[in-house]
Amino acid sequence: MTDRDTRHRQAMQKLKSHVDERVAKAREQRGQLLVFTGNGKGKTTAAWGTVTRALGYGYKVGVVQFIKGLWECGERSRLEDDPNLDVAIMATGFTWETQNRDADTEACRDVWAEAERMLADPDVYLVVLDEITYMLKFGYLDIADVLEALANRPAEQTVIVTGRNAHRHLLEAADTISEMQEVRHAFNAGLQARRGIDY
Numbered sequence: 001m002t003d004r005d006t007r008h009r010q011a012m013q014k015l016k017s018h019v020d021e022r023v024a025k026a027r028e029q030r031g032q033l034l035v036f037t038g039n040g041k042g043k044t045t046a047a048w049g050t051v052t053r054a055l056g057y058g059y060k061v062g063v064v065q066f067i068k069g070l071w072e073c074g075e076r077s078r079l080e081d082d083p084n085l086d087v088a089i090m091a092t093g094f095t096w097e098t099q100n101r102d103a104d105t106e107a108c109r110d111v112w113a114e115a116e117r118m119l120a121d122p123d124v125y126l127v128v129l130d131e132i133t134y135m136l137k138f139g140y141l142d143i144a145d146v147l148e149a150l151a152n153r154p155a156e157q158t159v160i161v162t163g164r165n166a167h168r169h170l171l172e173a174a175d176t177i178s179e180m181q182e183v184r185h186a187f188n189a190g191l192q193a194r195r196g197i198d199y
């Protein structure tokens with residue numbers, strides 16, 4: 001064996017014992033709260049990726065789409081026939097298009113009721129609250145109600161929250177926070193959103 005091989009083997013042994021030690025420390029099994037936030041692209045796609053992952057094991061999944069309900073969504077079209085997937089969509093779609101605060105608030109409360117139902121159901125393994133951060137920001141939903149539903153959910157249930165500017169209290173409650181950082185986005189160079197890539 002060359003010196004290089006020996007050094008590589010030693011480095012890998014060290015890495016393995018480090019990883020083994022950390023795996024051994026991770027003993028707790030329970031549902032988690034994940035927040036995908038930040039200004040960069042990838043929050044909703046990461047959530048749908050996890051939905052696909054959970055469905056792949058036959059788990060029941062609930063997805064609640066706040067804000068962009070009327071938009072096309074390739075993942076939803078692909079997965080909606082799965083009997084284990086339950087999707088609830090906010091009726092008015094895009095708030096800065098409807099510009100009607102009362103109608104938006106009512107639509108938001110309606111779809112939040114669906115979310116509450118999912119968050120109370122121990123058979124639902126994963127719940128995605130897509131773009132809910134804006135509902136809190138606009139004041140359509142009360143952070144206390146959301147935190148209460150999250151705190152009282154079944155212990156085995158995981159929840160993913162997506163959207164920019166996540167509320168401080170949501171972040172405090174989260175087990176995992178990933179911030180998508182915008183390094184560059186094609187849109188700013190005048191490129192249109194692309195079917196099958198952006199939606």
Ligand code: ATP
Pocket residue numbers: 039040041042043044045046131162163164180182185187188193197198199
């Ligand atoms: P995606 O749905 O692609 O995972 P996202 O959920 O991280 O994106 P949102 O803020 O929900 O991002 O925006 C949704 C739409 O805007 C998507 O079509 C996405 O590609 C696009 N988008 C995301 N980030 C940016 C950005 N920084 N600038 C411009 N457009 C963006």
Ligand code: MG
Pocket residue numbers: 043044045131162163
């Ligand atoms: Mg999104």
